[in-house]
Amino acid sequence: MYEKVGNILKMAQESNTAAIAFICMDYVMARSVVYAAEATNTPAIVMLYPEHVTIQHTTGFKNHAALVKELANEVKVPIGLHADHDYTYEAIMHTIDSGFESVMMDGSMNDLDTNIALTRKVVLKAHEKGVFVEGEIGHVGLAADSDNHNEDLYTKADAAEKFCKEAGVDSLAVSIGNAHGEYKETPHLDIARLEEIHAATSVPLVLHGGSGIPDDQLLVAFSKGINKFNLGTEFLGKYYNAVAEFASENAGNPDPVKIINLPEYAQSKLQPYLEGRMKTLCHF
Numbered sequence: 001m002y003e004k005v006g007n008i009l010k011m012a013q014e015s016n017t018a019a020i021a022f023i024c025m026d027y028v029m030a031r032s033v034v035y036a037a038e039a040t041n042t043p044a045i046v047m048l049y050p051e052h053v054t055i056q057h058t059t060g061f062k063n064h065a066a067l068v069k070e071l072a073n074e075v076k077v078p079i080g081l082h083a084d085h086d087y088t089y090e091a092i093m094h095t096i097d098s099g100f101e102s103v104m105m106d107g108s109m110n111d112l113d114t115n116i117a118l119t120r121k122v123v124l125k126a127h128e129k130g131v132f133v134e135g136e137i138g139h140v141g142l143a144a145d146s147d148n149h150n151e152d153l154y155t156k157a158d159a160a161e162k163f164c165k166e167a168g169v170d171s172l173a174v175s176i177g178n179a180h181g182e183y184k185e186t187p188h189l190d191i192a193r194l195e196e197i198h199a200a201t202s203v204p205l206v207l208h209g210g211s212g213i214p215d216d217q218l219l220v221a222f223s224k225g226i227n228k229f230n231l232g233t234e235f236l237g238k239y240y241n242a243v244a245e246f247a248s249e250n251a252g253n254p255d256p257v258k259i260i261n262l263p264e265y266a267q268s269k270l271q272p273y274l275e276g277r278m279k280t281l282c283h284f
C-alpha cells in the first residue's frame with residue numbers, strides 16, 4: 001500500500017527502529033523491494049537517485065513515481081517513495097511535479113547559513129504542496145576519499161538544532177562517520193555525536209552511506225534516533241551479480257528472446273538478500 005514517507009518514519013520513530021530506503025534504478029529493483037517488504041511484513045521505502053535519470057537514463061522521473069505507486073498498491077505493507085539528493089530549488093520542484101511527495105534538498109556542501117537559506121526556500125514551497133523534505137547538515141562525503149574519517153565534515157549538534165529550527169526540515173541526514181560508496185576499511189559510527197544530535201533535535205534522523213557499516217553499529221544507531229537508512233551500493237552490486245549469473249547460465253540458450261526472463265530471475269536473487277536486510281535491521 002502506498003504510504004507517505006512521513007508516516008513510515010513516524011512508525012519507525014515510535015518503534016525505535018529504521019525503515020530502509022533502497023536505491024532502485026528501475027522496475028526490477030523496485031519490485032524486488034516491494035515484494036521483500038510484503039514477505040517480511042516490513043514497511044520500506046523505494047528511493048530514486050535523480051542522477052540515475054539525468055545521467056544514466058535507467059528510468060524517468062514521472063515513470064518511476066508511477067511505477068512505484070502501482071507496485072506499492074499491489075501489496076498490503078506500507079511502501080514509501082522518496083527522491084534522494086537534489087541540489088537546487090529548480091531540480092526539487094521538477095522532482096515534486098513528477099509525483100514525488102518526499103524529497104531531499106542537499107545543501108550540505110554550502111556553509112551553514114547558505115544551506116539554511118536554500119533549504120528553507122524549498123521547505124516553504126514543498127510544504128504548500130504537502131511534500132516531506134529531508135535536509136542534510138554536516139556533509140556525507142565519499143568513502144573512496146575516506147571522507148568518513150574527516151571529522152570536519154561531521155554534523156555538530158548545535159548546528160543541527162539551528163538548522164532544524166530555521167530551515168524547518170521534516171527529517172535530517174547526518175554525518176557521523178558514514179560516507180557514500182564502498183568503504184576502504186570498516187567504518188566506525190560516532191555514536192556519542194549521534195546521541196548529542198538526537199538530544200538537540202526532534203525530527204527523524206537519516207543515515208546515508210549504509211553499505212558496509214556493520215550490523216551491530218547500525219542497530220545501535222537505530223536505537224538512538226536514526227529512523228531512515230539509505231542503502232544503494234550493496235544492492236546495486238547484488239543486481240549486477242544477478243545479471244552476470246543470468247548471462248552465464250544462459251550462455252548456451254539459443255532462445256532469441258531469453259532476455260525477457262531476466263527480471264524474474266534477478267528478482268529471485270535480490271529478494272532473499274532484501275528480506276535478510278529487513279529481518280535483521282528493521283524492528284517495527
Ligand SMILES: [Zn+2]
Nearest residue numbers: 140180208209
Ligand atoms: Zn546520500
